[in-house]
Amino acid sequence: MYKIVKKEVLNDLVELMEIHAPFVARKCEPGQFVIIRVDEDGERVPLTIADYDREKETVTIIYQVVGYSTKLLSQKQEGDSIQDFVGPLGVPAVLDKKEKKVIGVAGGVGAAPLYPQLRKLAEQGTKVEVIIGGKSAPYVLLADRFAEFCDNVYIATDDGSMGTKGFVTNVLQEILDKDRDAYEECIAIGPLIMMKNVVKVTKPFDLHTMVSLNPIMIDGTGMCGGCRVTVGGKTRFACVDGPDFDGFEVDFDECMTRQGYFREEEHQCRIGLGKEA
Ligand code: FES
Numbered sequence: 448m449y450k451i452v453k454k455e456v457l458n459d460l461v462e463l464m465e466i467h468a469p470f471v472a473r474k475c476e477p478g479q480f481v482i483i484r485v486d487e488d489g490e491r492v493p494l495t496i497a498d499y500d501r502e503k504e505t506v507t508i509i510y511q512v513v514g515y516s517t518k519l520l521s522q523k524q525e526g527d528s529i530q531d532f533v534g535p536l537g538v539p540a541v542l543d544k545k546e547k548k549v550i551g552v553a554g555g556v557g558a559a560p561l562y563p564q565l566r567k568l569a570e571q572g573t574k575v576e577v578i579i580g581g582k583s584a585p586y587v588l589l590a591d592r593f594a595e596f597c598d599n600v601y602i603a604t605d606d607g608s609m610g611t612k613g614f615v616t617n618v619l620q621e622i623l624d625k626d627r628d629a630y631e632e633c634i635a636i637g638p639l640i641m642m643k644n645v646v647k648v649t650k651p652f653d654l655h656t657m658v659s660l661n662p663i664m665i666d667g668t669g670m671c672g673g674c675r676v677t678v679g680g681k682t683r684f685a686c687v688d689g690p691d692f693d694g695f696e697v698d699f700d701e702c703m704t705r706q707g708y709f710r711e712e713e714h715q716c717r718i719g720l721g722k723e724a
Contacts, residue, residue, distance in 0.1 A: 478540030554637025
């Protein structure tokens with residue numbers, strides 16, 4: 448069993464948990480994920496690693512309550528335990544680009560997996576900036592934590608309640624129009640439509656862009672086929688070959704079609720558990 452040592456409600460849909468998981472905390476790297484099972488009857492849920500502390504032997508996960516299992520997880524409190532916490536899984540992000548400037552773009556809970564990637568780059572001497580987006584101020588995640596190591600933290604909200612009114616892509620376009628040569632890489636993590644639109648902005652500038660396809664994973668085992676995606680004309684599995692891929696090569700339209708398959712079932716589960724999102 449894995450003890451929940453800290454729980455924080457970040458907004459009405461998103462929560463953070465710090466889990467005591469010594470083996471995962473020792474081995475994990477930014478870009479990787481874990482599979483959790485809340486109890487012995489629970490389904491396997493892949494969740495990206497938002498942070499880790501090798502000394503405290505803890506791993507932080509940030510999750511959105513989108514279906515039955517994350518709703519069950521959200522009913523757990525500090526001091527409770529969860530059944531399984533397996534990992535680290537997936538291919539670590541390639542972050543050995545010293546003395547370059549990287550701009551990160553995060554939408555919603557995408558801020559969680561982006562955070563350890565940008566922090567590691569900053570620790571290696573890379574200059575990093577970030578654009579964080581959300582529908583309104585409460586949905587802009589981790590801005591204070593990014594500010595600890597980012598040269599600039601730009602914020603965009605749909606309703607203008609924090610930062611620029613508009614999308615992260617509007618802010619990104621403006622930044623690149625001003626000084627594209629200041630950046631050598633973009634890392635975008637968020638909803639598929641956001642990552643697709645980020646690539647639309649960066650491609651004309653030929654700014655190499657990595658995206659994370661963790662939103663399309665279902666069981667994270669390489670067996671269900673739910674995360675199958677075409678990258679550069681080849682079939683890939685996000686949970687085995689990724690979750691990070693070259694954004695210029697991803698077939699986003701195919702991903703979005705597949706992600707929609709279970710939307711109605713998740714909606715029904717939320718209603719059944721009394722949490723309508
Ligand atoms: S999530 Fe099932 S095969 Fe990747």
